[in-house]
Amino acid sequence: MASQLEITDERKENAEAEIRDKRKRVDYNTLEYPIEVIVQKYLEGIEEDENELFIPDYQREMVWDEDRQSKFIESVMLDLPIPYIFVADISESEDLARLEVIDGTQRIRTLTSFIKNELKLKNLEKLTTLNGFTFQDLMPPRQRRFNRTTIRMIQLTEAADEEIRRDLFERINSGSLELNEMEKRRGSQPGKFLDLIEELSKEQQFRDLCSFTQTQINKRDPQEFVLRFFAFLNDYQNYPGKSNIHKFLDDYLKQENKSEILDVNAAKNEFYLMLNFVKKYFPNALHTYVKSKNEYEPTTRIKFESITVGVALALRQNQTLIPKSTELLYSEEFKKLTKSDASSSQNKVIRRIEYVRDQLLDNS
Numbered sequence: 001m002a003s004q005l006e007i008t009d010e011r012k013e014n015a016e017a018e019i020r021d022k023r024k025r026v027d028y029n030t031l032e033y034p035i036e037v038i039v040q041k042y043l044e045g046i047e048e049d050e051n052e053l054f055i056p057d058y059q060r061e062m063v064w065d066e067d068r069q070s071k072f073i074e075s076v077m078l079d080l081p082i083p084y085i086f087v088a089d090i091s092e093s094e095d096l097a098r099l100e101v102i103d104g105t106q107r108i109r110t111l112t113s114f115i116k117n118e119l120k121l122k123n124l125e126k127l128t129t130l131n132g133f134t135f136q137d138l139m140p141p142r143q144r145r146f147n148r149t150t151i152r153m154i155q156l157t158e159a160a161d162e163e164i165r166r167d168l169f170e171r172i173n174s175g176s177l178e179l180n181e182m183e184k185r186r187g188s189q190p191g192k193f194l195d196l197i198e199e200l201s202k203e204q205q206f207r208d209l210c211s212f213t214q215t216q217i218n219k220r221d222p223q224e225f226v227l228r229f230f231a232f233l234n235d236y237q238n239y240p241g242k243s244n245i246h247k248f249l250d251d252y253l254k255q256e257n258k259s260e261i262l263d264v265n266a267a268k269n270e271f272y273l274m275l276n277f278v279k280k281y282f283p284n285a286l287h288t289y290v291k292s293k294n295e296y297e298p299t300t301r302i303k304f305e306s307i308t309v310g311v312a313l314a315l316r317q318n319q320t321l322i323p324k325s326t327e328l329l330y331s332e333e334f335k336k337l338t339k340s341d342a343s344s345s346q347n348k349v350i351r352r353i354e355y356v357r358d359q360l361l362d363n364s
Contacts, residue, residue, distance in 0.1 A: 078126060088156040285326075302338050328359040
């Protein structure tokens with residue numbers, strides 16, 4: 001008797017038939033509208049529920065706080081890429097030909113609030129001089145430029161029934177993932193130091209020593225590890241604690257991007273010197289071999305920072321350092337300092353980094 005899960009020719013044919021049956025062809029157009037037109041289409045007739053661009057009942061109310069709204073307006077001002085707004089042409093009557101917003105209600109409401117002077121910008125990090133501004137506070141030429149900035153729309157045709165529209169809304173919102181911190185830095189903090197991080201993160205020796213998985217690489221973990229290496233190496237004593245780690249890394253990245261004394265070649269050399277040392281004397285220290293899986297587990301951030309920064313600090317004092325023993329990284333003390341549930345308080349971070357540094361210098 002064939003297994004229930006066996007992929008037979010009959011099941012393949014049934015699957016193909018189901019795809020063809022369930023697949024609904026949805027025609028769409030890609031359009032661009034100036035912001036002032038989008039706001040106009042949303043506002044005109046809103047009280048009578050006859051506005052051309054309307055928000056259906058299955059959409060959320062306004063959930064963006066003022067910080068997030070301000071950041072969106074800042075993105076528009078900076079001419080950064082804005083996600084498409086999805087709308088559907090619904091024909092309740094030929095006279096109205098309304099557009100139902102499937103995805104983009106928060107953006108439309110934010111634009112409307114700003115142009116109506118209901119939103120006062122706050123906590124902007126790039127355009128800091130605009131904090132406290134409303135739309136009317138902008139110079140008239142800037143108001144006009146903002147109004148004619150275009151935003152792209154995907155407009156579904158009348159063939160998209162309500163089931164399709166609701167299904168699309170659910171898929172767009174359930175499929176969107178929040179960018180992680182390193183992905184955000186890539187988009188918001190370009191500069192010479194970030195370029196250096198990108199370059200070093202692609203070093204195969206570095207990736208091999210840390211045993212990054214493809215998922216980690218896709219999430220830009222190698223870039224974050226390189227940033228952590230330099231941030232802790234040069235400023236670990238001012239590390240504020242785990243709750244502020246992202247601000248600590250962001251501040252360091254901003255500082256180095258703007259630095260006029262950053263020596264890119266010196267930074268590269270220090271990174272490579274550390275890598276070569278680890279590869280030569282502690283090739284398996286950054287990851288753990290799991291016999292049952294017959295593979296290496298990727299390194300943890302705690303272990304990575306402790307070993308790489310401790311090694312680099314020791315090499316700063318003695319570039320010809322040769323450890324007499326490699327036992328320090330397998331000692332009970334080091335395991336205790338770097339176990340998965342180890343504290344990341346400022347004191348603990350300093351202790352484990354300096355433990356590696358001091359052990360290497362004392363045993364050379």
